[in-house]
Amino acid sequence: MVVGAGTAGAGAALQLARKGLRVILLDRRGPEAGGAQWQNGVLDRHFEQAGIEPPAGDERGGANLLTHIVGPDGTRAVSITSPTVGADMALLGRRLRRLAAEAGVEIVDHAEIRSVVVERGRVTSVDVRVNPSGPGVPAQRILRAALFVDASGRGGVLRRHSPALDPWCASVSRSELCSAADVHFEISDPDGARRFLARHGARPGETVTAIGVSGGYSTRAVAIDADLGRVGVLVGCVANGRYSTGPKMVEDFVRSEPWVGPRLHGGFGVIPLRRPYARFTAPGLALVGDAACQVFPAHGSGIGIGLIAGRMLADAVGGTTDPGDEHVVWRYQAAFQHEFGGLLVASDIFRRLGTELGEEGVAALVRSGLMTETATEGGLDQRWPEPPASEVLALAGRLVRAPSLARRMLPRLARGQVAIGVGSRHPDTVDVAALERWDRGVQRLLGPLPA
Numbered sequence: 001m002v003v004g005a006g007t008a009g010a011g012a013a014l015q016l017a018r019k020g021l022r023v024i025l026l027d028r029r030g031p032e033a034g035g036a037q038w039q040n041g042v043l044d045r046h047f048e049q050a051g052i053e054p055p056a057g058d059e060r061g062g063a064n065l066l067t068h069i070v071g072p073d074g075t076r077a078v079s080i081t082s083p084t085v086g087a088d089m090a091l092l093g094r095r096l097r098r099l100a101a102e103a104g105v106e107i108v109d110h111a112e113i114r115s116v117v118v119e120r121g122r123v124t125s126v127d128v129r130v131n132p133s134g135p136g137v138p139a140q141r142i143l144r145a146a147l148f149v150d151a152s153g154r155g156g157v158l159r160r161h162s163p164a165l166d167p168w169c170a171s172v173s174r175s176e177l178c179s180a181a182d183v184h185f186e187i188s189d190p191d192g193a194r195r196f197l198a199r200h201g202a203r204p205g206e207t208v209t210a211i212g213v214s215g216g217y218s219t220r221a222v223a224i225d226a227d228l229g230r231v232g233v234l235v236g237c238v239a240n241g242r243y244s245t246g247p248k249m250v251e252d253f254v255r256s257e258p259w260v261g262p263r264l265h266g267g268f269g270v271i272p273l274r275r276p277y278a279r280f281t282a283p284g285l286a287l288v289g290d291a292a293c294q295v296f297p298a299h300g301s302g303i304g305i306g307l308i309a310g311r312m313l314a315d316a317v318g319g320t321t322d323p324g325d326e327h328v329v330w331r332y333q334a335a336f337q338h339e340f341g342g343l344l345v346a347s348d349i350f351r352r353l354g355t356e357l358g359e360e361g362v363a364a365l366v367r368s369g370l371m372t373e374t375a376t377e378g379g380l381d382q383r384w385p386e387p388p389a390s391e392v393l394a395l396a397g398r399l400v401r402a403p404s405l406a407r408r409m410l411p412r413l414a415r416g417q418v419a420i421g422v423g424s425r426h427p428d429t430v431d432v433a434a435l436e437r438w439d440r441g442v443q444r445l446l447g448p449l450p451a
């Protein structure tokens with residue numbers, strides 16, 4: 001049973017059914033409201049790795065768009081062709097559900113988990129209330145399953161009921177959450193939009209992304225259509241109350257730019273910005289997507305990695321006699337940590353560095369020239385960027401000229417470099433003591449959480 005029909009849950013249900021398992025997929029909301037409902041930047045290669053066709057047709061928005069990155073004071077950092085592709089999340093969600101249904105998945109909407117039964121440490125059944133037509137008399141169903149998959153997003157409705165997972169999966173603190181929004185508007189004054197673009201040396205069809213606009217870790221990407229008809233505003237900042245919020249950042253932008261016309265569509269939400277939990281499987285239970293914090297922390301992207309996790313889970317449990325066996329689901333966790341664990345810890349270190357630098361530090365970073373095209377492209381491509389040999393000397397010179405920035409950045413970057421290799425040392429087989437040692441090592445690399 002997969003709980004949560006967002007992209008991670010619908011993807012996992014599809015992959016499990018492809019392996020021949022009998023799968024039921026539940027969501028507490030309806031087909032038009034579950035999961036992300038806005039535009040997301042995704043990577044084709046993530047879809048390919050997950051065994052799912054990349055977005056195409058109406059589902060596929062702009063690709064390879066020229067993006068101008070500017071600091072909080074408007075200073076240009078770099079201009080790069082973004083490796084991401086825009087995806088209409090509502091259409092992607094619908095496609096994943098359709099594919100899952102075609103593969104034999106039973107989908108039950110408007111289903112609320114009432115209680116979870118744990119027997120000898122293993123989640124064995126849930127009590128579900130199903131209310132298919134809104135208000136009315138709900139049906140009650142007790143559902144047993146060999147494997148439960150918690151794909152219910154950052155709240156993780158099942159994980160807290162597992163005695164094995166509870167100590168490993170603390171609720172994500174507000175300093176590790178991103179308040180994000182993606183809203184699209186008509187442009188009521190094309191000349192105003194043209195002037196906005198010109199201010200940043202940009203042209204219609206390009207994106208202007210300002211970083212450090214509300215705290216060191218924050219972004220505001222303004223994407224203006226080539227025909228000056230529409231604009232998309234994608235924003236995010238740390239959600240601990242010290243900064244703005246996603247919806248407020250959009251509101252402030254609209255107020256300051258009178259050429260922005262009526263709102264067309266959009267949405268907002270909160271994204272976990274921490275590395276994945278060290279342990280996200282337990283007897284009878286596996287977490288995927290935001291429920292496991294399978295997100296690239298440096299910019300809060302979770303779609304691609306969540307889809308790949310579903311594939312890895314299905315690869316680990318397919319063909320086994322008991323897909324919920326602790327040793328079987330651990331194989332999924334180990335495979336995921338081996339491939340992504342180190343990268344996501346390194347990305348978390350980088351995300352913490354951004355918060356620590358603050359708005360002034362980010363402005364200084366942009367002015368120093370240390371934010372290179374290679375580094376920015378690598379980040380957007382969800383890789384740990386390695387500067388080419390030809391850039392190393394120039395970067396060293398820039399670091400010498402910005403000593404206070406260098407003092408703050410170098411230790412973090414060195415730890416990030418070490419972190420890349422840490423995922424491969426996650427224990428292969430069930431060994432909680434070894435996992436605790438591994439996690440302590442990861443904590444040391446991360447250092448304290450910035451305020």
Ligand SMILES: Cc1cc2nc3c(=O)[nH]c(=O)nc-3n(C[C@H](O)[C@H](O)[C@H](O)COP(=O)(O)OP(=O)(O)OC[C@H]3O[C@@H](n4cnc5c(N)ncnc54)[C@H](O)[C@@H]3O)c2cc1C
Pocket residue numbers: 003004005006007008009026027028029033034035036038039040041042111112113151152153154155157180181182267268269270271288289290291295300301302303304306
């Ligand atoms: C504004 C914004 C912009 C973003 N931009 C990007 C981007 O550009 N690129 C990118 O890769 N990522 C982006 N993200 C992050 C990305 O959207 C998430 O990482 C991703 O949607 C997580 O998918 P998920 O399936 O794990 O969780 P969700 O999408 O949260 O889905 C969880 C599902 O579980 C259901 N559910 C919850 N509780 C229960 C329950 N008790 N019982 C039954 N069902 C339940 C919910 O209804 C929902 O359908 C963005 C997020 C936001 C908010």
